[in-house]
Amino acid sequence: MELRHLQHFVAVAEDQHFTRAAERLLVSQSGLSASIRALERELQTPLFVRTTRRVTLTEAGRALLREAERILAGVRAAHEAVAAVQGVLRGTLSLGTEQCIAGVNVAGLLAAFRRRHPDVEIRLRQTGSGALAEEVAAGRLDCAFAYRTQADTDQLRSVALAGEPTTVLCHPTHRLAEAGAPVTLDDLDGEVFVDFHPDWGPRRATDAAFAAAGVRRTVALEVNDVHSLLDLVDENLGIAVVPRHFRHKRPSLTALPVKGADRPAYETVALLPPAQSTSPAARALMALGEIRGA
Template identity: 50%
Template sequence: MELRQLEYFVAVAEERHFTRAAARMHVAQSGLSASIRSLERELGARLFVRNTRSVHLTDEGHALLTEARHTLANVTAAKDAVAAVQGLLRGTLTVGTLQCLGAVNLPAILARFHASHPGVELRLRQGGSTDLIERVRAGDLDLAFISTPFDEGAASGVTLTPLAAEPMMLACGPTHPLRDRDTVDLRELREETFVDFYPGWVTRDVVDQAMAAAHVERRVAFEVNDVHWLLDLVGYGLGVAVVPEVFSHKKTAARFIPLAAAPTWHIAIATATGRHPNAAAKALLSRDDVRPTS
């Protein structure tokens, strides 16, 4: 098995098309196809289901994809380590992130990193924590800034480095009866209609657990996947929400009130366990502005 075969395999798996994969790798399609067939013969398994329009991974192909990405990442890390000794920093750094990170100003961090290391190609992917963790585990991302899963089993195969924590707050409309309170107890929210993220999003999981501990059965009428939608719905009085404190810095009509015994929102950096980070990832992780807050 050759590294070039793995590179071709990953390209076809990601493009789901032999012609596009060949163009991406700057090779003739016939040569790429021959390399994939050779790899399948060597492994004794079909890696793709082919049709006239696209290709799809078989179960064996899915199993190989994660390991192939890890292998190629380790080779890249080895090359980058040699380049780093020579005073060079190059390659690609793919970072995942939530929409809002509170204590972490990721755009500013990436801008400073780019100024220091212009030879590194930066890529950014945004999503929910569960999706980002899976993409780190699969090798799609070098690292991700996520909120810590309530279910620790969801982070198997991923190392989480705590970065920051902040209390969650009640968000309500500008005419809501609780808008001028100094604090609110979760038990006072029994009759409220809620706006929240989809089940499986870590922020939602944290709130669900906190409400269950307070013996409050809540009704989530509005489920969203965007911070601004959530705040707009709350601002128009369609429901209340329990959100990280950082949301209060957004431009919104919503009002924010501290919670008694507030649940805590934790931010961490996710990296793949057992996979050597490349030199660019190491350089980013070593920066003072991404180190855990005291």
């Protein structure tokens, strides 16, 4: 099995199209097809289901994709490690982050990284914490800033950055705001909730807190960005249970602490692969002073 076969396979899997993958790889379509056929012969199983419009992975293909991504990530890390020993940090830093993450100024951190390592290409992806954990574990991202949504595994480790308690945001005319007192989760029973998609870290932590308290809640208004959430609450269409730092983003809203939630309910972490697989670029990013004490 050759590395180029795995590179070709991953490209086709990502693009779901032989022609687009060939164009991206700067190889002929016939050569790409031959490479995939050689890989399928070696593994003695089809890796793709081919149609006239696109190709999709078979079950065997999905299994290979996970391993191929890890292998290729390891090869990239090896090349970058040799360059780092030679005194030059090159290659690519693939970073992921959830929106409005607490504990780290992502833009400022990347600016500081670029000043110190101008030869490293920076790629940034913003999505939910659940997806970020999967992409770091699969080797598609070097590092990610996320909310903790799972325990560490053999393929994923976390470095704690910050923690925050729970806050309820509501319109100033809402009954909770008029009472002006801290609330319990039981006090929120029957309310209309605004929240993020289930893949977001704060949504997962909030769902877990309500489940542990035995309080049912239904998210009626589901959004995929912080400002939309704040807009909906600002129009008195629902309340939101969020990390405490969100209250500073919309001072017009009333922020109420949650009784019994003084401990950090939302933990911000840096997600990394195992130490031996962490790229030099990710290690250099984590070593920057701007990330400490955030």
